[in-house]
Every structure is written in C-alpha cells, then in structure tokens.
Amino acid sequence: MAASGKLMLSSGLCQKLSQITRQLHMQPALLSSFRSSREVQDLDKYPNVEVVANPPEWRHVERLLPAETVPSPVEKPKYPSGWRPQRENGSETGYFVARTKNHMVPVYLHTRFRGQRRITVVRRVQGDIWSLEKDLRAVVEQSRNGKLCATRINELSGQIHFHGDHVDVLRDYLKEKGF
Amino acid sequence: MLQNILNRSRQVLYPVARTFGRSSNQGQAVSSESPSAVTAPLATKSPLILPQDYTDYAPVSRSTARQAWIENTDAVAERKIGLIELHPDVFAAQPRVDIIQENVEWQRKYRYVSMAHTKTRAEVRGGGRKPWPQKGGGRSRHGSLRSPMLKGGGVVHGPRSPTTHFYMLPFYKRVLGLTSTLSVKLAQDDLHIVENVDIPTGDAEFLKDLIAERNWGPSVLIVDEDHMFPANISQASDDLGYVNLMPSFGLNVYSMLKHDTLVLTVAAVKHLEQRLLYQLHRNDAASKGGKFKLDQV
Numbered sequence: 001m002a003a004s005g006k007l008m009l010s011s012g013l014c015q016k017l018s019q020i021t022r023q024l025h026m027q028p029a030l031l032s033s034f035r036s037s038r039e040v041q042d043l044d045k046y047p048n049v050e051v052v053a054n055p056p057e058w059r060h061v062e063r064l065l066p067a068e069t070v071p072s073p074v075e076k077p078k079y080p081s082g083w084r085p086q087r088e089n090g091s092e093t094g095y096f097v098a099r100t101k102n103h104m105v106p107v108y109l110h111t112r113f114r115g116q117r118r119i120t121v122v123r124r125v126q127g128d129i130w131s132l133e134k135d136l137r138a139v140v141e142q143s144r145n146g147k148l149c150a151t152r153i154n155e156l157s158g159q160i161h162f163h164g165d166h167v168d169v170l171r172d173y174l175k176e177k178g179f
Numbered sequence: 180m181l182q183n184i185l186n187r188s189r190q191v192l193y194p195v196a197r198t199f200g201r202s203s204n205q206g207q208a209v210s211s212e213s214p215s216a217v218t219a220p221l222a223t224k225s226p227l228i229l230p231q232d233y234t235d236y237a238p239v240s241r242s243t244a245r246q247a248w249i250e251n252t253d254a255v256a257e258r259k260i261g262l263i264e265l266h267p268d269v270f271a272a273q274p275r276v277d278i279i280q281e282n283v284e285w286q287r288k289y290r291y292v293s294m295a296h297t298k299t300r301a302e303v304r305g306g307g308r309k310p311w312p313q314k315g316g317g318r319s320r321h322g323s324l325r326s327p328m329l330k331g332g333g334v335v336h337g338p339r340s341p342t343t344h345f346y347m348l349p350f351y352k353r354v355l356g357l358t359s360t361l362s363v364k365l366a367q368d369d370l371h372i373v374e375n376v377d378i379p380t381g382d383a384e385f386l387k388d389l390i391a392e393r394n395w396g397p398s399v400l401i402v403d404e405d406h407m408f409p410a411n412i413s414q415a416s417d418d419l420g421y422v423n424l425m426p427s428f429g430l431n432v433y434s435m436l437k438h439d440t441l442v443l444t445v446a447a448v449k450h451l452e453q454r455l456l457y458q459l460h461r462n463d464a465a466s467k468g469g470k471f472k473l474d475q476v
Contacts, residue, residue, distance in 0.1 A: 066462065066463075067462055068461060068462060069235070069236075069457065069460040069461055069462060070460060070462055072237065098239035099239070101459065101460045101464075124239065126239075126273070156273075156277065157273070157275060157277070158273060
C-alpha cells in the first residue's frame with residue numbers, strides 16, 4: 001500500500017518535471033530571467049561580425065516602416081472607388097478648389113445642436129470664390145427641386161458654407177468639374 | 180482682402196521694384212539645373228538658378244509659383260547673383276491675417292506673467308475683533324473691520340500674482356502662421372534672399388551702408404540655417420540694435436512682424452521649405468493635435 005503510494009507520488013513528480021521541461025522548450029521567455037542568462041564575456045569569445053552600413057536587406061525593413069508623407073497616387077485609367085485625380089487647374093473657371101494632402105475633395109459636413117443643424121463646408125477655395133458660390137448654389141438648388149439654399153462665404157479663409165447636408169451632391173459636382 | 184494687404188506694400192516707398200514673376204509652367208523654363216552651379220564659387224560668375232523641385236510636394240495651386248532674386252552680400256552695391264523659385268505652399272499661401280494675429284497674441288501671452296496682486300480679507304492687517312456687539316447698538320452687525328464691504332477691507336476676486344497666461348496654440352495654426360507671414364512678407368516686398376551671410380568686414384558701417392543702399396529696414400532680421408553665424412556679421416551687427424540674427428529653426432511670426440525686412444539665405448529658404456512642407460504633408464498629423472503636455476519636447 002505504502003509502496004504504491006510512493007509510486008503514485010513519484011509518477012506525479014515525473015509528470016510535473018516533464019511539464020516544466022516542455023514549457024522551457026515551448027515558451028523559453030516565460031521562465032527566463034536576467035539572472036539566469038549568461039554574463040557578458042570578452043569580445044574575442046564571440047564570433048566575428050561584420051558591421052555593414054546600408055545593407056541590401058534593409059529595403060525589407062523599409063517596406064515595413066510607415067510612409068512619412070502621403071505618396072502621390074498611382075495613375076490609372078479608372079479607379080474602382082470612384083476617386084478621380086485632379087484635372088482642373090482653375091485657369092479657365094477663375095476659381096480653384098485645392099485637394100487635401102490626402103488627395104481628397106475638401107467638402108465636409110459640420111453638425112451642431114445634436115445633428116439638428118447641418119452645414120456643408122467647401123474648403124480650400126482659391127480665386128473667385130463668389131462665382132464658385134454661384135455655381136455651387138445653383139447645383140444645390142437644382143438638387144432640391146428649385147428650393148432656395150442659404151450660403152455663407154468666408155473669403156479670407158476660402159470657405160463656403162451651405163445650409164443643409166449637400167456633401168455628396170457638391171463632392172460629385174466638384175469631381176466632375178475636375179477639381 | 181488680398182488686395183488690401185498688397186496695397187499696404189511698401190513698393191511706393193522703395194523705388195527699386197523687384198519683380199516676382201508668376202511662372203505658369205513651374206520651372207520648366209529653367210529646366211537645366213546644373214548641380215555645379217549650386218556649389219560653384221563666386222569667381223565663376225555663373226548665375227545661381229535654383230528651380231523648385233515639385234516631386235516630393237506638389238503645390239496645391241499650380242498657378243502661383245513665386246520667383247525671387249538672390250542678392251550678394253560681399254559688397255555694398257546690389258548685384259543679382261541668381262534666381263530662386265519658391266514653393267507656393269510656403270511663400271504664396273493664403274495670407275490668413277486672422278491666424279497671424281492669433282500667433283502674435285500667443286507669442287505675447289505665453290511668456291507673460293501678471294504680477295497684479297490684491298489682499299483678501301484674511302490677508303489685510305487686523306480685523307480679528309468684532310467691532311461692536313451684535314445687538315443693541317443700533318448699527319448693522321459686523322464681525323470684522325476688514326470685510327470687503329467696508330472701506331479699507333479686503334478685495335473679493337481680485338487679481339492674484341503670479342498669474343501665468345501660458346497656453347499653446349494648436350500646432351497647425353503655428354505652421355499656417357509661418358507660411359502666412361512668409362507669404363505676406365514676400366508679397367509686400369519685405370523679403371530678400373541672399374546667397375550667404377559672409378560679409379567681408381566686421382565693421383558696422385559696412386552693414387549700415389548695405390542696408391541703406393538696398394532700402395532694407397529700418398529694422399532687419401537676418402536668418403541663416405546654421406545657428407553659428409560667421410564672425411564678421413556677428414561683429415558688425417552686435418552694436419546695431421535694429422539688425423538681428425536668427426537661425427532658421429528659431430524663425431517665428433512675432434519676430435518677422437517686429438522687423439521691417441526679413442533677409443533669408445538660400446540655405447535658410449531651403450530648410451524652411453523642407454520643414455514646413457513636411458509638416459503640411461505628414462501622415463501622422465493627428466499626433467500633433469491633442470493637449471499640450473509639459474514633458475513633451
């Protein structure tokens with residue numbers, strides 16, 4: 001009886017030991033400690049290593065680094081997202097709507113009063129902002145079946161505010177015009 | 180608005196009108212950039228033509244490239260050494276006078292500490308005793324003669340020193356302030372570009388004559404990329420309170436507006452363009468937003 005108990009104990013100990021060894025092999029970092037690691041030896045004990053500046057393999061690292069600035073878009077005949085590159089430079093229309101640094105059309109929706117007031121903002125307007133406002137207001141009023149639309153112009157900062165949510169209408173129109 | 184700013188330009192005062200051409204073809208006119216011309220010594224006398232490189236940062240508006248003369252500093256007489264094309268996003272930006280004003284206000288305030296101070300009823304001397312009994316005197320009840328309602332009493336909600344007025348302007352308002360002010364200075368003919376700041380003598384008279392000859396000033400801010408200026412210009416400008424030197428990393432809106440004329444070296448122009456365009460195009464711009472922390476760099 002006593003002998004069998006000893007056997008069971010030893011078998012349990014064996015099991016635990018094998019578990020630890022397995023863990024040591026599977027997850028060495030879990031049981032490691034800076035105290036258990038080997039101390040730093042003299043440099044001549046280590047194998048010789050050649051330090052290379054700018055090795056060819058570095059491009060694999062560079063591929064993983066995030067780009068610092070927004071790259072210019074790749075030229076394609078058609079983009080599946082519906083995005084279009086800017087074509088117009090504003091020399092004929094007299095006004096110009098610059099793209100953002102992410103190459104998007106700067107039309108935004110500002111909501112205030114818990115979404116009760118919706119203002120569409122066209123930013124980055126250069127040149128004759130008044131004629132652009134006239135054109136855009138006509139587009140918005142046409143989309144509203146002739147109902148009037150209140151606007152506000154900030155010439156200093158190059159912004160036009162439209163009352164209501166007309167982001168899609170204005171963005172599509174500006175893209176169509178080449179801005 | 181732009182017209183107003185341009186009208187205030189000092190071209191009327193300065194008969195030496197310099198032309199900032201609008202080149203629509205953006206540097207195709209000066210397509211042959213020779214790298215030797217940049218580093219060539221003065222003796223070769225080849226003009227220094229520095230076209231703008233738009234490969235990294237395409238301008239938001241393709242029609243407003245600015246050109247400026249590069250002037251010499253080795254003699255009092257003005258000589259055009261070459262031509263530099265300036266990036267329109269930095270030197271032809273929309274002159275946002277509102278942002279310039281916010282920058283100036285910020286630069287005045289962040290270093291201002293108000294020392295105005297008043298004493299409360301606890302700090303005014305005396306007043307610990309009840310001046311007269313609560314009842315029976317026929318007078319209103321009071322517990323202290325230093326009560327703020329009495330003459331000679333403490334002040335309620337008065338100014339307490341030191342009161343700091345420190346705050347940080349949002350990062351991109353600071354960036355736009357720099358581009359706006361540089362653009363305004365260029366449009367007002369108050370921005371001059373020189374080849375370098377190696378003047379031949381350390382004599383202050385030379386610098387005075389040079390400034391008078393070229394209709395600079397009265398006050399002049401000279402900006403170079405390096406923070407170690409050459410000995411001659413340091414010595415010459417040392418006693419002139421109205422001529423100041425500044426490295427390009429220290430350029431700010433307040434100093435640009437404080438001085439009438441801004442003189443940039445070619446190296447400073449390149450440095451400013453590179454830094455400002457990077458800030459205007461960087462991918463992690465959102466990381467520059469958020470609350471200012473004291474331990475951030």
